[in-house]
Amino acid sequence: MSKTNTKKASPAATASKGRPRIDPEICKGCELCIEACPEGCLKLSVHSNSQGVPYAEYDPAVPCTACKSCAVICPDCAIEIYKFESGV
Ligand code: SF4
Numbered sequence: 001m002s003k004t005n006t007k008k009a010s011p012a013a014t015a016s017k018g019r020p021r022i023d024p025e026i027c028k029g030c031e032l033c034i035e036a037c038p039e040g041c042l043k044l045s046v047h048s049n050s051q052g053v054p055y056a057e058y059d060p061a062v063p064c065t066a067c068k069s070c071a072v073i074c075p076d077c078a079i080e081i082y083k084f085e086s087g088v
């Protein structure tokens with residue numbers, strides 16, 4: 001089961017402040033992170049992990065604010081957030 005993420009990127013977000021790294025082998029495809037992301041950066045992959053589960057992935061076309069909401073809500077700690085250095 002998969003569904004399309006229809007959230008729109010925030011108009012104020014013009015550039016990513018970071019990005020999530022999602023471990024596809026830990027992800028169980030619960031979609032909690034997708035629902036939690038205020039920017040709509042996340043979606044279920046069309047690919048599956050070794051357990052046959054479609055995993056969450058980052059859509060680089062949508063700027064990530066590095067708010068960590070996805071990482072906090074993930075029950076399996078499958079997400080790490082990398083913040084970009086400012087001023088570069
Ligand atoms: S919340 Fe965690 S386990 Fe659930 S889809 Fe997102 S990364 Fe996967």
Ligand code: SF4
Pocket residue numbers: 019020036037038039040041042063064065066067068069070071081
């Ligand atoms: S850190 Fe925030 S903006 Fe970035 S993918 Fe996670 S929930 Fe979305």
